[in-house]
Amino acid sequence: MKLVYFADLHLDAPFAWLGGSQLAARRRRQSLRETLGTIIRLADVIHADALLCGGDLFEQARYTPDTIAFLERAFEEIEPMPVYLAPGNHDWYGPESPYRQAHWSSNVHIFTEDRLQPVPLQDGLTLWGAAHRAPARTLGFLDDFKVDRGGVHLALFHGSERSGFLAGEAGHQPHAPFDAAQTERSGLHHALVGHYHRPRDAERYTYPGNPDFLTFGEDGERGAVVVTVLPDGRVERERHRVGMTEAHDLTLSVTGSSSQQEVRDRLRVLTGNRRGVARVTVEGEFDPRVDLHVGDLMDVPHGLDGLLVRLGQLRPAYDLRVIAEEPTIRGQFVRDVLGAELDEEDRRRVLLVGLRALEGQTELDPFG
Amino acid sequence: MRIESVAAYAFGPFVGETLRLAPGMTVIWGRNEAGKSSWHAALYFGLCGRRRGSGQPSREERVLRARHEPWDGGRWEVGATLSLEDGRRIELRHDLRGLVNCTAIDLGLGGRDCSGEIVVGNDAPDAARWLGLDRRTFLAVACVRQGDLLAVRQNGQLIQDHLQRGAATGGADESAAMALERIDQYRRDHVGANHRTAVGPLRRATVAVERARADLQSAVVEHEAYGELRARLGELEDAEGAARAVLYRTEVARSKVEASPPSRALQEQVEEARQRVERASSRQVSVKLLLVAVVISMLGAALGVLGEDRVLQLAGAALLLISCGLAILGIGRRDAKATAEALDVLGAAEAALSSDREQRIRAAHEAQTAAFRTYEATARAAAEARAQLDERMRGLLSVAEAEEALALAEADLARIKELERVLELTGSFLLRAQERVHRSVAPRLAEQVSGWLPRVTDGRYVQALVDPATLAIGVREASGPWREAALLSHGTAEQVYLLLRVALADQLTRAGEVCPLILDDPTPHFDDQRTVAMLDLLLQVAETRQVILFSQETEVLGWAERRLSEPRHRLWRLPGRHLLG
Numbered sequence: 001m002k003l004v005y006f007a008d009l010h011l012d013a014p015f016a017w018l019g020g021s022q023l024a025a026r027r028r029r030q031s032l033r034e035t036l037g038t039i040i041r042l043a044d045v046i047h048a049d050a051l052l053c054g055g056d057l058f059e060q061a062r063y064t065p066d067t068i069a070f071l072e073r074a075f076e077e078i079e080p081m082p083v084y085l086a087p088g089n090h091d092w093y094g095p096e097s098p099y100r101q102a103h104w105s106s107n108v109h110i111f112t113e114d115r116l117q118p119v120p121l122q123d124g125l126t127l128w129g130a131a132h133r134a135p136a137r138t139l140g141f142l143d144d145f146k147v148d149r150g151g152v153h154l155a156l157f158h159g160s161e162r163s164g165f166l167a168g169e170a171g172h173q174p175h176a177p178f179d180a181a182q183t184e185r186s187g188l189h190h191a192l193v194g195h196y197h198r199p200r201d202a203e204r205y206t207y208p209g210n211p212d213f214l215t216f217g218e219d220g221e222r223g224a225v226v227v228t229v230l231p232d233g234r235v236e237r238e239r240h241r242v243g244m245t246e247a248h249d250l251t252l253s254v255t256g257s258s259s260q261q262e263v264r265d266r267l268r269v270l271t272g273n274r275r276g277v278a279r280v281t282v283e284g285e286f287d288p289r290v291d292l293h294v295g296d297l298m299d300v301p302h303g304l305d306g307l308l309v310r311l312g313q314l315r316p317a318y319d320l321r322v323i324a325e326e327p328t329i330r331g332q333f334v335r336d337v338l339g340a341e342l343d344e345e346d347r348r349r350v351l352l353v354g355l356r357a358l359e360g361q362t363e364l365d366p367f368g
Numbered sequence: 369m370r371i372e373s374v375a376a377y378a379f380g381p382f383v384g385e386t387l388r389l390a391p392g393m394t395v396i397w398g399r400n401e402a403g404k405s406s407w408h409a410a411l412y413f414g415l416c417g418r419r420r421g422s423g424q425p426s427r428e429e430r431v432l433r434a435r436h437e438p439w440d441g442g443r444w445e446v447g448a449t450l451s452l453e454d455g456r457r458i459e460l461r462h463d464l465r466g467l468v469n470c471t472a473i474d475l476g477l478g479g480r481d482c483s484g485e486i487v488v489g490n491d492a493p494d495a496a497r498w499l500g501l502d503r504r505t506f507l508a509v510a511c512v513r514q515g516d517l518l519a520v521r522q523n524g525q526l527i528q529d530h531l532q533r534g535a536a537t538g539g540a541d542e543s544a545a546m547a548l549e550r551i552d553q554y555r556r557d558h559v560g561a562n563h564r565t566a567v568g569p570l571r572r573a574t575v576a577v578e579r580a581r582a583d584l585q586s587a588v589v590e591h592e593a594y595g596e597l598r599a600r601l602g603e604l605e606d607a608e609g610a611a612r613a614v615l616y617r618t619e620v621a622r623s624k625v626e627a628s629p630p631s632r633a634l635q636e637q638v639e640e641a642r643q644r645v646e647r648a649s650s651r652q653v654s655v656k657l658l659l660v661a662v663v664i665s666m667l668g669a670a671l672g673v674l675g676e677d678r679v680l681q682l683a684g685a686a687l688l689l690i691s692c693g694l695a696i697l698g699i700g701r702r703d704a705k706a707t708a709e710a711l712d713v714l715g716a717a718e719a720a721l722s723s724d725r726e727q728r729i730r731a732a733h734e735a736q737t738a739a740f741r742t743y744e745a746t747a748r749a750a751a752e753a754r755a756q757l758d759e760r761m762r763g764l765l766s767v768a769e770a771e772e773a774l775a776l777a778e779a780d781l782a783r784i785k786e787l788e789r790v791l792e793l794t795g796s797f798l799l800r801a802q803e804r805v806h807r808s809v810a811p812r813l814a815e816q817v818s819g820w821l822p823r824v825t826d827g828r829y830v831q832a833l834v835d836p837a838t839l840a841i842g843v844r845e846a847s848g849p850w851r852e853a854a855l856l857s858h859g860t861a862e863q864v865y866l867l868l869r870v871a872l873a874d875q876l877t878r879a880g881e882v883c884p885l886i887l888d889d890p891t892p893h894f895d896d897q898r899t900v901a902m903l904d905l906l907l908q909v910a911e912t913r914q915v916i917l918f919s920q921e922t923e924v925l926g927w928a929e930r931r932l933s934e935p936r937h938r939l940w941r942l943p944g945r946h947l948l949g
Contacts, residue, residue, distance in 0.1 A: 014768040016775030025772050061591070062767040096595035101602045319488040325500060327809075327876055329536040329544045332801035346793065353794040357547035357554075358537050364554045365787055 001125055004043040006224040006242070007054030007158070007194025008210040009036060010090065011071075012062040017215060017308060018277075019298060024306035028213075028277070031245050031305070033070060035212035038242040039224045040078055046226060050121060051081060054194030054208070055088020055132065055158025060097065068098045076105035083108045084119065086129045088158030088194055089138065089175045093131040116141050116155060124151035125229060128188065132158055132176065142178040147187035152233040155183070155191040161205060164196050180204055189233030197222075201237055212243030216279045216308075245305070246276030254314070255284035260291050264300050267309070271302040278304050281312035288316040288356065291363050316352050323355075330358050369499055369881055370451050370914045374414045377445035377461075380406035380436040387411070390938035393910035395928040396918045398942030404918045407942070408888055409436045411916070412511070414448030416503035417462040417470055420492040437464070449475075452498055453881050458482065460495055467492050500878025501538060508539030509873045512866065514889045520865045525854045527865045531813070531839040534872040535805050544802035545838075551795050559788045570788065573781040580774040587765035594760050601757055604750040611743035618739040622732035634721040641714035648707035657698030665691030803836075809875050810834040816871035817841075817864065824863045824905045826897075832864070841868065859898045866890065866902065870909055884914040891921055903927045910937065 011032050015025040043051045058067055075083045085108065087093040093100065099110045111117055111129030119127045126149065130141045140159065147153045159176035175195060183191050183204040191205040199209030199220040209222030221239050228236040252270055257263045263282075271278055286292065297309045324334045337351050353364045370391050376382035380403075387396070387407055398404050409432060419429065437444050447461040456474055463469040470492045472483035486497035496506035520526050532543030542550065560568015668687025675681040817832040821843060829843040833850060841853035841864060853864050870885060877883040887906070891899045903924065906915050917924070928939040 012768050014771040014775070016772045018772070019779075020772060020776030022769060022772065025769065029768065059768075061588070062771070064766065065594075065761050065764065096592075096599040098598075101598045317489060322488055322497070322502075325878070326505075326538065327500070327805075328534075328538050329798070329801045329805045330538075330541075332805050333798055336797050336801055340797070342793075346790065349790045350794045350797060353551065353790055354547070354798050357550045357794070357798070358541050358544070360542045360546070360550070362550075364551065365558065365790070 001050075001122060001229040002046060002048050003050050003052055003192075003227040003229065004039065004046070004048040004224055005052045005054065005156075005192045005206065005227050006039050006208050006211050007088070007192075008056045008197055008208075009053075009058070009212065010056055010210065010214060011036070011058035011067050012064060013059055013214060014062065015306070018306045019308055021298075021306060024277075027305040028245075031243070032212050033067075035243045036071075036074055038244070039211065040074055042224055042226070042240055042242060043081060044078055048081065048226070050127075051075075051078065051083045052127075052156050052192055053083075053085045054156055054192050055086050056090040056194055057085060057088075058098070059090045060092055060094070060135070061090075063091075063098055068102045071098075072102050072104060075108050079105045079107040081107060082121075084111070084127060084129060084156055085109070086111045086156045086158060086194075087131040087133075089132045089135055092135050092138075093133050099131075111156070114138065114141075116145055116157070118149070121154075125154070126151055127154050127156055129156040136175065138176040140176055140178045140182070142182040142186050142188075142191075145182075145186045152229060152231070153188045154229065155188045155193075157191070158194045160195055161193065161200075161202070161207075164198075164200065164207070190227075190229075190235045192225075192227065199223075199239070206235075206237060208239075213245040213247045213277065216247065216249055218247070246274070248274055248276065248278040250278055250280045251312070252280050252282045252309075253284040254282055254286040254290070254292065257290060258287055260293075260296060263290065263292060264297060267297055267300045268302070271300070271304060271307065274302075274304060276304060277306040277308075278302075279308045279310065281310055283312040283314060285315045285317045288318055288352065288359075289361070314348070316348075316355070318351070318355055320351065330355065333358075369453065369495075369884060371411065371415065371884060371916070372449040372451060372457075374407065374411045375447040375449070375461075376406075376410045376414075377447060378438050378443045379410045379413070379446045379464075380438070382406060382410065383438075387940065388938070389914070389916060389940075390932075390934065390936060391914060392936040393907055393915040393917065393932060394938045394940060395924060395932060396916065396940045396942065397920065397925045397928065399920055402920075402942035404889075404920065404942065406436060408886070408918055410446050411448070411886065412503075412507065413462060413464060414446045414460060415450070415495045416506055417460070417492040417494055418464045418467060419503065420467040420470075420490060448495070450495060456482075458495070460493065462492065498878075499881050499883050501876065501883070502540075504540040505538030505876070506883075508537075509534070509869075509876050510883050510886050512869055512885070512887045512890055514892065517862050517865065517890050518893065520862055523854075527853050527861065527868060528838065528840050530865070531834070531841065531868060531872065534876065535809050535839060536802070538876050539872070544798055544805075548795055548798055548802075551791050551798070555788060555791045559784055559791070570781075570784050573777065573784050576777040577774070577781045580770070580777040583765070584767070584770040584774045587767045587770035590760065590763065590765055591767050594757070594764055597753060597757050597760060601750065601753040604746060604753050608743070608746040608750045611739065611746045615736070615739040615743040618732070618736035622729070622736045625728050625732040628728075630721050631724050634717065634724055638714065638717040638721050641710065641717040645707060645710035645714045648703055648710035654698040657694045661691040661694035661698055663691075664688075664694060806839055807836045810836040810839060812875060813839075813868060813871045816874065817867045820867050820870075820905060820908075821864070823908070824867065824901050825860060826901065829860070832867075859894055862890075862893070863898065863902060863905075867905075882913045884916060885909065887915070887917045889919050889921070890917070891919065891924060896923055899923050900927060903931070907931060907937070 009032055012029060013032070015028045018024045018028070040051065085099065087097065087099055087110070091099070093110070093112050109119060111131045114130060114133045116128040116130045119129065121127050128147070132138045141157045157176065159178050160174040162174070162177050162179050180202060193205050193207055196207045197210040197214065197218060198207070199222045200207040206225055206227070208225045209220055210218070211223050223239050223241045223243065226238040226240060230236065250270055252267055254263050257266065267280060270280065282292065292311070294309050294311060298307060320334055320338065324331055324338060333354050334351065337347055337354070342350065356364050371389050373389060374387040376385045396404060396407060444465040445461065445463055447459065449457065449459050451457045456476055459473045459475055461471050470483065471481050472486060472493045472495065474480045474482045483493040486493045486495055488497070494503050496502050499506065501509055529543065530539060532545055533539045533541065536542060536544040536547065559570045560566055562570045562574055664687050668684040668691060671680045671684025671687060675684055811834070814832050814834040821829050821832050828845060830846050831844050833842040842850040843853060843856065843864065844850045853861060856864065873883045873885065891902055894902060906917065909915055932939050
């Protein structure tokens, strides 16, 4: 039995971090759809026995009618291959859920109960699935659960393995929590789980990770997982990259730049022929006369789907040690600011604004 | 610090020339075009070098370069030899063109390059660093230009401005008050107020956030309404399907009713009634009548036979006729009553039969009609919901895009509020620094100026006061009121300004070092008496620091010839006309 498993696609997710570029955000959302197309083609090409999604396929609060029509068509295309969907906390199964309202083809099976329900995949192999029926406070599906028949048992749900939560899955609440040990105790041979975006292949459970790029800082080999279920209940997993988005986390040094134009030129070279999305962190020592407005830098022509420019560790090329020795107000100002209890970002900005004001510059907030 | 000599290896009009300076006061005298400005610049560059760094040079740098770079495009080099208060003698050499071969050789340590002491970052060596200054502040602190004095002559307020700038940045840049005003102006331009009628960035950003929030709320409400409508449509479509099924069933039922035979029992009842009518309507023999007819016929026969008279015989015949009639009646009589009753029964049975069929067909029709109405109502409701859904879909806003717009607006608002906070914080730090430095420097400046003031003003003014809040200068006569320096006569104001420059230089120079004073033709607007007084003052100042004075005034030349004697002091007559190029 060969299954193609994915989760956390988050169709229609917002991309506020792109800095308000509506076009770039739309491209990102389109890319998520194309990723689902890739997953479906993968299932088709390898002649998978079923396609499984472990929740957060889309976002209930944001889905568009077009997305639902897209999903209907996408799953219909692989009919009669069964498609099993276990709603998560973002696409929870409620009265107004598209899961309930859409016109699914007959190969689509949606788990609608908030406790694990069995579906025979083949003789001796049962898939247990459950749905989040609310956006929060869903109890653990494995609490007090025990399989009630023989054979091999898989589970498909959206939940939080507790050690992962403690390990700091940023921004993820512990929905439907479970312990790794519960999987075995409940008689399940393996759980296919969604929610955590960081991919994880544990002995008894698998998090595939969000298959396409959602935000920066995502690491690990994410994508769709081809799960081969062996007769004894063990699984073999093969990860496939299905997201086509190239994400570049870049650093732009402004050290030695004498004008904003030079910084822009450097940025243009850095982004160069890259495709996908890029986050550029501006760092280094810069000439205090240079205005580094992030908004201006975002205007640099590029061929990316999205560009985010942010300021990192920037040091104006003032010799604060020397200035601090001056018996002037400027010296006193620098001494006071250096000695004050400020966080480093505040200290940097206050020094920069104050020194620029004393220099008589008109642009006091070069990072604004 | 004392500058022993300036070497113009290749600078402006000079090639391989040296200007030797006295440790006290040096007057460099020359007429116009004699090269005073070039030596002045050579002195500055020989000491401080030229800024090394990427980027566009400042306007001042461009002017200096245009005026003093050799026109032949060859090397551009200048140097100076100086002695520091710690006893070291340093030979500086600046490659002003390439800015690479710049050295500061400690002549007492076998030629060790000590330029690292006066290099900050990637810059070229700058000997002003030994004074706790840099090439910009050195210019502002040590160099008194003719224009400075002229400006003070035209606007006495500039004394206070200069003091404020000096206290703030060594005179190289803005005063703290101007910086604070600049910060305030920047806040007005880039933050602004946030009341309802305000139009500045903060208000605009606030309004943008409110609008984006409202847009998001609308998008969410629309989305929820869409979801509800979609769910409602689902229910209606289910109901429509169910109603369609009911309608189909009633149609089938009606067809069956219409095609089905009448009720068998009722049919039998009708048949029975019909038979009964037939029976009732058939002729029947009346035994009674026949008996009566027989009796009458017998009586008639008896009378006819036995009757003797004709009357009796006629009566007998009549009776026979009557009996015949009765016999006829008795034989062919029909029971009209029974027939009528049977017909009634038949009618009732036939009516029942008919009624039963009609009722059943009517009931089937009615059921079908009701089902149709239900279906029609649900179909109409579903169609309406579908139309509403289509309509809502057309106007459906993207929640994700509304969220992105709100995030952008909130980020912009947060940026402006953050800027406001940083500006306030900066302003408060700057204000405190200003108060602290003013409080510290004001009495020291006043004390130093007061020591010299009687001498330079021929005893007219005896005391100076510097306001710690504003650094405004006041002077007063022995028993007179305080007078603002800005309101003094031009000459006195210039003198007070010069004294303050000296005092300020002392305040701004690193402890243990003494800043030379370089004056560019300071006395053209002085009368003879005040020129001499000023030069005498400078000579006194030269007892504790090096004073270098460039002049073209013959009064100055005359004074220098009379008063300056080597080796402590020196008069340097520039030999001839050094035309640029």
